Amino acid sequence: MKHKSFLFISCDEAKHICDKAQYHEATSWETFKLKLRYVWCRITRAYVNKNIKLTETIKKANVSCLNQSEKQVLRKNLQNELKNQQ
Amino acid sequence: MPKHTINPNQWIDLYSDYLFNFTISRVNDREKAKDLVQDTFFAGLKSMKNFKGEASERTWLISILKRKIIDHYRKINSNKGKAEVRVEFNTEDDEGSWLEKRVADTDYRTAEDEIVNNELGDAIYDCLSKLPEKQATVFRMKTIEGLETETICNDLNITASNLWVIIHRARTSMAACMEKNWF
Numbered sequence: 001m002k003h004k005s006f007l008f009i010s011c012d013e014a015k016h017i018c019d020k021a022q023y024h025e026a027t028s029w030e031t032f033k034l035k036l037r038y039v040w041c042r043i044t045r046a047y048v049n050k051n052i053k054l055t056e057t058i059k060k061a062n063v064s065c066l067n068q069s070e071k072q073v074l075r076k077n078l079q080n081e082l083k084n085q086q
Numbered sequence: 087m088p089k090h091t092i093n094p095n096q097w098i099d100l101y102s103d104y105l106f107n108f109t110i111s112r113v114n115d116r117e118k119a120k121d122l123v124q125d126t127f128f129a130g131l132k133s134m135k136n137f138k139g140e141a142s143e144r145t146w147l148i149s150i151l152k153r154k155i156i157d158h159y160r161k162i163n164s165n166k167g168k169a170e171v172r173v174e175f176n177t178e179d180d181e182g183s184w185l186e187k188r189v190a191d192t193d194y195r196t197a198e199d200e201i202v203n204n205e206l207g208d209a210i211y212d213c214l215s216k217l218p219e220k221q222a223t224v225f226r227m228k229t230i231e232g233l234e235t236e237t238i239c240n241d242l243n244i245t246a247s248n249l250w251v252i253i254h255r256a257r258t259s260m261a262a263c264m265e266k267n268w269f
């Protein structure tokens with residue numbers, strides 16, 4: 001089994017931390033390890049930059065969506081209407 | 087032979103978010119937007135027989151929705167553009183008095199900003215509609231609705247690590263799609 005480093009993380013781990021960081025769910029220690037890898041890993045850097053850009057774009061667009069319960073109501077009403085038509 | 091077919095059973099999953107976002111950016115009222123989307127689906131059901139299959143289902147639904155939005159504004163005789171009236175309660179020196187003041191809209195944006203924003207929203211929903219259903223659902227709940235990881239895991243009956251794998255795949259696909267269509 002591969003030994004897990006205390007300070008240095010793999011690229012996949014860095015991506016995972018980066019994803020969590022987009023939702024403010026990464027711990028300070030995780031963020032520190034990500035920053036460390038960001039300095040020397042080109043792939044991590046590219047992923048982080050792309051991920052941040054996506055977060056900022058979605059934030060800027062201020063998009064809205066229906067929540068699950070609203071969709072359920074809509075689905076039920078549509079089904080009823082469909083039955084009435086048949 | 088028609089290029090596109092129609093299937094109302096899939097409308098909610100495929101188009102409700104796109105139509106809702108399209109509407110709310112134009113009417114600025116969540117309840118009204120929901121009503122308009124529902125009216126659009128009902129009108130779609132009624133005129134299903136007229137669907138020739140030349141345009142996609144979504145384009146066809148959007149054209150119905152646009153008419154519904156225009157009708158909505160005709161009905162209320164467009165109050166847009168009037169100054170916002172804000173009533174606030176002052177609790178410090180003037181206890182108990184109500185102030186009414188005319189203020190500029192703090193979220194003021196130019197027409198150009200508005201168009202860019204609407205187009206950006208459309209591009210995001212375009213990309214979202216290309217994701218597998220589960221990825222789209224998780225991404226939407228986490229990123230757009232801003233729900234807690236635990237809530238999503240309970241609702242969808244998945245583990246937290248499963249959620250992060252799905253989020254990672256969704257974000258990678260979304261970034262690639264947005265790169266192609268927007269950035």
